[in-house]
Amino acid sequence: MSNEKTEGVIIRLADFSESSKVVTWFTRDFGKTACLAKGAKRLKSSFEAAIDLLATCRIVFIRKSSGGLDILTEAQLVNRFRPYPGNLSHLYVGYYIAELLDALTEEYDPHPELYDAVCETIQHLQEQDDFQKPLIKFELTILEEIGQLPQFEYCAGCNGELGPAEAYLYDAHNGGVYCRDCEQQRHGNVRVSRGTISVLQKLSTEKTVLSQRLNLSLQQQREIRHLLSTTMSHILGRRPKMASYLKL
Ligand SMILES: [Zn+2]
Incomplete structure (x- = not known):
């Protein structure tokens, strides 16, 4: 002891x-x-x-x-924790974050960077009206820390360039989006537009992204929510309990 x-x-x-x-x-x-x-x-x-x-x-x-x-x-x-007043969304996002930390991390397996991200996210949920960006940033950080961050840069099938397209097919099982060629032989049920993929690239690679001006359109928010919720459900083998409370 x-x-x-x-x-x-x-x-x-x-x-x-x-x-x-x-x-x-x-x-x-x-x-x-x-x-x-x-x-x-x-x-x-x-x-x-x-x-x-x-x-x-x-x-x-x-x-x-x-x-x-x-x-x-x-x-x-x-x-x-005193969520930003106005509606219950910030509170539910907080509960969702607690649920993910409990379900996706192991006892006595420290992740100091993830810990700092948790504190930063809590701070945002207390002080800012916008809970979408902090939530998405947190989800991408925890996925990266547990080695499950989806691939948004290259094709998840052939590792080649994604190539130009209006939208891409996302496959949670393979953890990424497909190029045109690979898409024909693959499965996935989430369509993500090109703009949303750029936003996800930015949010997953840039450290100071929360202090930058980056407005997500409603369509982008919906696509990202669908993609991340499919990813979390795939990793957990079930839908997170708090997922249905994350209304847009
Ligand atoms: Zn490919």
Whole structure:
């Protein structure tokens, strides 16, 4: 057993007993970890109401050497998730992000860049009306971190140039779009226009894209949502629970 110190975001909460909870964190230094928070449900617990979905905290926990739950000993609130007011979209996007982190990352497999992206996304969801771009950027980042980012630059069939076309066929199974030649012999159920592919290239390669001016048309938003939701469902083997709440 060892004492570990890090910063983390709460991605799942479950009751454990009358007074305790199991808190799943996505931490900067250790990746995902599930900790038992004893007494977390008592009004005056030692965690000072830091335990809240998507809250960011500085934490100390005792890491169990084999199996079993880690034990949370300290949680100091850094940021409580307060979605941008107006409608519920920002809240649902937050829940969706928590669901993806829980489903797509492994315990004790750190991804510091993904952690920073999570904090940045939460910040955007609190401060900005536009939740589409931060959401898409986050999805592309997590796909890249787990080695599942679709190919938007070259053909997923022959690795050649995509060539000019109004729209391309996207195949989640093969993780990319096809050139004209490959398209004839392939399957895929998502059509993506050329403009949308350029936007996806930009969003997946440029680090500072969220601070740039980039307006997505409604058609582009719809195409990207369809493409990413098909991709996530393919990887998870089921549709994410929160996916149907991401209305456009
Ligand atoms: Zn091809």
